[in-house]
Amino acid sequence: xxxxxxxxxxxxxxxxxxxxxxxxxxxxxxxxxxxxxxxxxxxxxxxxxxxxxxxxxxxxxxxxxxxxxxxxxxxxxxxxxxxxxxxxxxxxxxxxxxxxxxxxxxxxxxxxxxxxxxxxxxxxxxxxxxxxxxxxxxxxxxxxxxxxxxxxxxxxxxxxxxxxxxxxxxxxxxxxxxxxxxxxxxxxxxxxxxxxxxxxxxxxxxxxxxxxxxxxxxxxxxxxxxxxx
Amino acid sequence: xxxxxxxxxxxxxxxxxxxxxxxxxxxxxxxxxxxxxxxxxxxxxxxxxxxxxxxxxxxxxxxxxxxxxxxxxxxxxxxxxxxxxxxxxxxxxxxxxxxxxxxxxxxxxxxxxxxxxxxxxxxxxxxxxxxxxxxxxxxxxxxxxxxxxxxxxxxxxxxxxxxxxxxxxxxxxxxxxxxxxxxxxxxxxxxxxxxxxxxxxxxxxxxxxxxxxxxxxxxxxxxxxxxxxxxx
Numbered sequence: 001x002x003x004x005x006x007x008x009x010x011x012x013x014x015x016x017x018x019x020x021x022x023x024x025x026x027x028x029x030x031x032x033x034x035x036x037x038x039x040x041x042x043x044x045x046x047x048x049x050x051x052x053x054x055x056x057x058x059x060x061x062x063x064x065x066x067x068x069x070x071x072x073x074x075x076x077x078x079x080x081x082x083x084x085x086x087x088x089x090x091x092x093x094x095x096x097x098x099x100x101x102x103x104x105x106x107x108x109x110x111x112x113x114x115x116x117x118x119x120x121x122x123x124x125x126x127x128x129x130x131x132x133x134x135x136x137x138x139x140x141x142x143x144x145x146x147x148x149x150x151x152x153x154x155x156x157x158x159x160x161x162x163x164x165x166x167x168x169x170x171x172x173x174x175x176x177x178x179x180x181x182x183x184x185x186x187x188x189x190x191x192x193x194x195x196x197x198x199x200x201x202x203x204x205x206x207x208x209x210x211x212x213x214x215x216x217x218x219x220x221x222x223x224x225x226x227x228x229x
Numbered sequence: 230x231x232x233x234x235x236x237x238x239x240x241x242x243x244x245x246x247x248x249x250x251x252x253x254x255x256x257x258x259x260x261x262x263x264x265x266x267x268x269x270x271x272x273x274x275x276x277x278x279x280x281x282x283x284x285x286x287x288x289x290x291x292x293x294x295x296x297x298x299x300x301x302x303x304x305x306x307x308x309x310x311x312x313x314x315x316x317x318x319x320x321x322x323x324x325x326x327x328x329x330x331x332x333x334x335x336x337x338x339x340x341x342x343x344x345x346x347x348x349x350x351x352x353x354x355x356x357x358x359x360x361x362x363x364x365x366x367x368x369x370x371x372x373x374x375x376x377x378x379x380x381x382x383x384x385x386x387x388x389x390x391x392x393x394x395x396x397x398x399x400x401x402x403x404x405x406x407x408x409x410x411x412x413x414x415x416x417x418x419x420x421x422x423x424x425x426x427x428x429x430x431x432x433x434x435x436x437x438x439x440x441x442x443x444x445x446x447x448x449x450x451x452x453x454x455x456x457x458x459x460x461x
Contacts, residue, residue, distance in 0.1 A: 058438040059431040060396035062403075063410055066417075067427035074423050160293075167295035171403060178297065185305065192306035199294040199302065206293040 002197060005184040009194070012177035013201050019094060019176060020163045020205075023101035027162070030106025035113040049110065056107035061165050068100040069093075069172040093174035101169070105162050112154030116147045149220040156213045160206055167202075177201060233422055237429050240416045247412035248433060254326075254398045254408060258333030259391060262341055265334065269342035271371075274349045284342065291339035296397055299336060304328040304404050329401040337394050344390060348383040349375060381452045388445035392438055399434075409433050 002009070037049030056064065073091045080089055120143060128138035170178035181198045185191035272284035291299070307313045307322055321327045352375055360370040402411035413430035417423050450457075 055431075055435065058435040060399035060410065060434055062399040063413065063427055063430050063434065066410075066414065067423065067431065070417060070423035071427060074421075164295035167297040168400075170297075178295075182301075190309055192302060192309040195298055195302045195306050199290075199298045202295055202298065203290060203293045 002184075002193065003188050003190075005180075005188070005194065006197075008180050008184065009177055009197060009201070012175060012180035013205075015094070015174070016166050016176045016178075016201075017205065019097050019101070019166050019169060019174070020159075022098045023105065023166075024159060024162055026098060026102025027105035027109050027158075030102060031109025031113050034106055034110025035117060038110060038114055039117065053107045053110050056104055057111070061101075061104055062168055062171070064104055065097075065100050065168055065172060068103065069096050072096060072099075093169065093172055096172070097166070097169040097174050101162060101165060104165075105158055108158050108161075109155070112151050112158060113147065115154065116150035117143065119150050120146050145220075149217075149224070152213065152217045152220060156210070156217075159209060159213070163205055163209065164202065232428075233420075233425050236416065236420050236422055237425050240412070240429075243407075243412045243416065244409060244429060244433060247407055247409040247430075248437075250401075250406060250411070251395070251398050251408040251437075254329060254333065254401055254406075255391075255395055257330045258337055258398070259394060261330070261334040262337035262394075265338035266341035266345060269338060270345035270349060273342060273346035288339040288343050291336060292343070296332065296336050297400055297403065300329065300332040300400055300404060303332050325401075325404045325406050329398075329404060329406060333394065333397060333401075336397070337390065340390050340393075341387065344383050344386045345379060348379040348386075351382065352379060382456070384445065384449050384453055388441070388449075391445070392441055395437055395441065396434065 034049050034052055037045050038053070040046050040049070069091065073089070073096075076089050076091070080086075124142055124146065125138050128142040129135070133141065166176060167178045170176050170182070173179070177198050181194040185194040188194075269284050269287065272280050273288070275281045275284075303322075304325065313319065313322060356374055356378065357370070360374045365373065398408060399410040401408045402414055405411075407415065409430050413426040416429075417426035420426070
């Protein structure tokens with residue numbers, strides 16, 4: 001049915017998965033940095049964090065991808081000669097894609113993390129301090145474990161949106177599942193078949209992640225009392 | 230590296246016609262999406278397992294796949310079948326604008342249906358019981374009590390969906406339409422100034438986003454005022 005292109009598309013699916021996982025890892029780091037900035041008592045630092053989250057969330061992913069990919073390439077090639085490097089630099093689409101998606105979803109995650117941190121009762125941190133924990137210990141032993149539980153629904157949502165956004169990176173030339181399907185479609189003149197196959201692959205990825213994240217949520221909610229309505 | 234204002238200034242007309250195209254795409258897809266979402270939401274709260282499952286499958290599949298894939302399936306994919314190419318719908322299905330609107334409307338209908346269904350399910354039991362006690366029929370209860378109150382309470386979430394849709398319309402530039410993103414891509418292709426081209430587009434989208442947020446704030450104050458916390 002796929003005329004021998006099945007393996008090629010599976011290859012692309014692997015690249016898509018790598019892209020999604022690496023970008024999410026980067027996004028979590030940037031999201032934590034973002035939330036640390038936003039919750040800072042120093043006003044201009046908090047303002048910087050707010051700017052990052054507001055501006056990025058107000059611009060379409062596609063525009064940011066094009067800006068960072070083409071703009072970044074342009075910038076690199078203008079800066080490189082100043083550092084004594086004369087060859088033309090071509091950005092690796094995978095690395096550029098990871099940076100771009102990580103940067104975009106870091107802004108969304110900082111919003112999720114902020115909500116989660118603010119939902120933890122103040123008394124929790126105070127109790128930790130009263131026991132003589134340092135503020136670092138309070139952060140990692142008291143706040144973060146509770147924050148994870150509260151952030152899981154938002155995290156799940158962001159992960160699903162990010163997975164689907166990986167399809168956009170094919171526009172700047174990453175040979176992911178979408179790119180391979182387009183090539184196969186052009187070669188065989190059966191676009192519907194191949195895009196349907198890609199849709200099915202994405203559905204598998206999102207369904208499996210939903211199952212896994214539901215399990216994680218259950219694990220982190222152990223000991224939380226739920227009342228029946 | 231200096232920001233080239235001249236290029237931005239001279240291509241502003243292109244951006245403004247792109248703005249019109251973006252707004253047109255947004256208006257069409259949102260209105261048809263909302264029209265389709267209402268019956269879907271009613272199906273999603275139905276107690277008939279088959280009706281409920283059909284609507285669930287639709288929203289699950291649409292929400293689980295990227296919009297770009299959906300757009301390509303409609304724009305490039307449908308042409309694969311001779312039946313489609315020879316049908317009376319072909320003149321429409323061959324147009325990028327129509328395909329983009331169709332894909333966007335299908336996409337937003339699934340998300341909106343889930344929002345409205347969630348809002349319907351969150352209706353306070355007392356409101357429903359009161360309506361039943363007044364002797365209302367099911368249809369009348371939906372028309373007078375459930376839908377008006379559920380649609381109002383769906384406003385905050387729907388405003389998020391509208392902003393997501395605004396951003397999603399940028400995908401239209403991939404199927405050759407000249408919306409704001411399309412304008413930026415053609416400016417970049419012409420002058421090779423990626424920063425100028427895409428930052429200008431970003432500013433346009435930011436302004437539109439802020440405007441929509443403002444509009445929804447006003448709408449919420451108008452229709453959701455009774456749920457706001459008491460002042461002072």
